[in-house]
Amino acid sequence: MIIHELTPYERIIDTVSRLFYQEGIHATGIDRIVKESRVAKMSLYKYFPSKDHLVIAYLQKRDVRWRAWLEEAVNRIGATPEDRILAIFDALDEWFHSSDFHGCGFINAAAEFNDEQRSVHDIVNEHKQLVHDYVKQLAQAANLTDIDRVASQICLLMDGAIATALTQKNMNAAQTARQLASMLLIQYR
The missing domain is CATH 1.10.10.60 (Homeodomain-like)
Incomplete structure (x- = not known):
């Protein structure tokens, strides 16, 4: 070997x-x-x-790794297209209970840099858009209506759960967000 x-x-x-x-x-x-x-x-x-170059490389690598992790977890957990949307929150729940949970690396980075650091904010926005696009694909596969709105609302629940788990040490935040997402999906069937 x-x-x-x-x-x-x-x-x-x-x-x-x-x-x-x-x-x-x-x-x-x-x-x-x-x-x-x-x-x-x-x-x-x-x-x-410069350190800025390190930050950009870190965020770019984290984006690729985090989205791959999310997609793998969603596919592993969710059996049907609609289940995969809810599986996002089961994946987050697993992450929140791991020793490697320190919040969203992108929200954390955005909080550390002011708007003058456009490159950092551009990468953060690109990551959030790519996550939104992924959720939108899941909503489309589930034959939901108004898939852009569904994706926006699911992403808001995701970010809210991550922030709540980090700041309030509420490790049940993902399951609470999952319940809300489940109710949300009913209106888009």
Whole structure:
């Protein structure tokens, strides 16, 4: 069995992905990233000329990973197209009860940067739009009416559940949101 050793670039990305999500972007300094990723500072700056470049790479990687995780979980949990919409909240419930839950990495990033940091806000908005598009596809597969509105409302419930679980330590927030989503879907059948 050949074990792939991570490249310096991969170690940096893995390190910032963990630290930025768990501890915050502004709370994580470059020296800590260098130390924990076991790279020279010059190597870090070779790949990422500034911390802003690290933030962008982190958010782009988190987007791909998070949406893949959500889609896999929804397909694993939901049997029918409508079940898959509700399975979003079952997946969130699993996440909230994991040791790796620290809220939405995108909402957290948006909260740390003002509107002048357009690149960060652009990536956050793009992620939220891609999640909306995914939920819209699920609503279309379930033959619901007004699929854009359904997707917007489900996404609002998702973000609300994530924020509630994080800020209020209410680990049942996803199941509460699931109940609301279930009632919501009735009016779009």
